[in-house]
Amino acid sequence: xxxxxxxxxxxxxxxxxxxxxxxxxxxxxxxxxxxxxxxxxxxxxxxxxxxxxxxxxxxxxxxxxxxxxxxxxxxxxxxxxxxxxxxxxxxxxxxxxxxxxxxxxxxxx
Amino acid sequence: xxxxxxxxxxxxxxxxxxxxxxxxxxxxxxxxxxxxxxxxxxxxxxxxxxxxxxxxxxxxxxxxxxxxxxxxxxxxxxxxxxxxxxxxxxxxxxxxxxxxxxxxxxxxxxxxxxxxxxxxxxxxxxxxxxxxxxxxxx
Numbered sequence: 001x002x003x004x005x006x007x008x009x010x011x012x013x014x015x016x017x018x019x020x021x022x023x024x025x026x027x028x029x030x031x032x033x034x035x036x037x038x039x040x041x042x043x044x045x046x047x048x049x050x051x052x053x054x055x056x057x058x059x060x061x062x063x064x065x066x067x068x069x070x071x072x073x074x075x076x077x078x079x080x081x082x083x084x085x086x087x088x089x090x091x092x093x094x095x096x097x098x099x100x101x102x103x104x105x106x107x108x109x
Numbered sequence: 110x111x112x113x114x115x116x117x118x119x120x121x122x123x124x125x126x127x128x129x130x131x132x133x134x135x136x137x138x139x140x141x142x143x144x145x146x147x148x149x150x151x152x153x154x155x156x157x158x159x160x161x162x163x164x165x166x167x168x169x170x171x172x173x174x175x176x177x178x179x180x181x182x183x184x185x186x187x188x189x190x191x192x193x194x195x196x197x198x199x200x201x202x203x204x205x206x207x208x209x210x211x212x213x214x215x216x217x218x219x220x221x222x223x224x225x226x227x228x229x230x231x232x233x234x235x236x237x238x239x240x241x242x243x244x245x246x247x
Contacts, residue, residue, distance in 0.1 A: 016129065048150065049132065051157045052218035080150035080226075087225045088218055 002028055008039035008107050010075075010100055013047045022054035029061045029072070038070025041103040045076035055088055062094050071095075075103040115141075115180040121160075123172040128160035131176045135187065142180045144247060151226040152185065152245045158219040159189045159241045167193025167239065184228070184244045195234040 001024070002011045009032045014021050029040050042058070062072040073095040077085070085091055097103035117134055121127045132153040139149035156176075163174045175190045201220070208217040224230050229244040 016126075018126065020125075049129075049153055049157060051128075051154070051161060052222060053161065055218075078150060079147050080154060083151070083226070084154055084222060087222055 001025075002032060004032075004037060005104055007037055008041065008104055009037045010041045010043050010104070012043045012045075015046055015048055017044075017047055017050040017054040017058070019051070019053040019057060022057035026057050026061045030064060033065055033068050033070065038065055038068045039107045040065055040070065040072040041097075041100060042072060042074050043076050043100060044074055044078070044081060047081060048078065050081055050084055052088065055084070055090065059090065059093070062090075066093070071107070073097060073103050073106065075100050117178040119176040119178075120173050121176060123164045123167075123169065123174065128157050128164075131156050131160060131189075134176075134178060135185070138178050138180060138185060142185060142247070144185060144245065148245055152187070152243075155223045155226045155243055156187060156189070158222045159187075159243070162219045162241075163189060163191035163193070163239070166196065167191035169193040169238070182247075184246045187243045189241045189243075190238055192238040195236050195239055198232060198234060 002009045011025055011028055013025060017025070025042065032040060040061070065072045074085070075097040076099060077096050082096055085096065095103070095106060097106060117138065119131060119134060121130050135152050135156055136149055139152060160174065167174070169192045171192055173192065175192070177188045179186045205217045205220060223241070223243065227243040228246045231242045233240045
């Protein structure tokens with residue numbers, strides 16, 4: 001579910017980011033961080049729905065990445081999910097990019 | 110359209126992911142009435158949050174929620190009734206404000222998302238259950 005690009009990795013999220021999906025993403029993200037890949041990009045191109053429980057779990061992953069000197073950004077986000085992020089304040093702690101290449105290009109800039 | 114019966118009623122068990130059934134119906138009804146895709150997606154997330162709130166907090170003995178959908182000339186209306194023991198709205202909002210002050214990662218975003226994503230929301234809570242009524246205008 002992830003693709004490594006140097007010190008960054010892209011994790012692909014499923015259609016519905018609920019608590020179980022977010023736990024799976026979190027486990028993968030924390031595994032990558034423990035291997036020194038601290039810049040994570042969550043690709044939401046397949047995601048049409050999220051819930052607040054799942055997002056809360058992703059926020060913990062963002063905190064862990066930032067604590068290790070890294071980041072977690074999002075790409076390919078639907079307008080409604082982006083609006084949900086805006087309401088929950090995620091855009092204060094994570095970037096939202098149009099596509100993977102833009103998200104990867106933002107790292108270390 | 111006002112004279113045509115476009116109502117759909119569901120009864121869903123309080124089980125993980127059962128909220129997806131309600132979102133599927135919302136999507137079908139949204140397409141049927143010609144609602145914009147983004148509006149349908151907002152309705153779906155609001156339904157998810159309302160269902161999860163019911164699953165987690167209703168204390169319903171039957172462990173089922175009733176979800177009804179109706180379409181009229183102006184809006185898609187969704188009613189979610191949890192059949193639970195009700196809650197004090199002021200107390201709930203105070204708890205949410207307290208959690209919010211502790212950081213954005215904390216739980217308790219459901220009601221905020223419902224209010225922000227829908228055009229009109231009313232919540233009536235009694236000891237016989239909580240009814241969440243949500244409208245999305247065309």
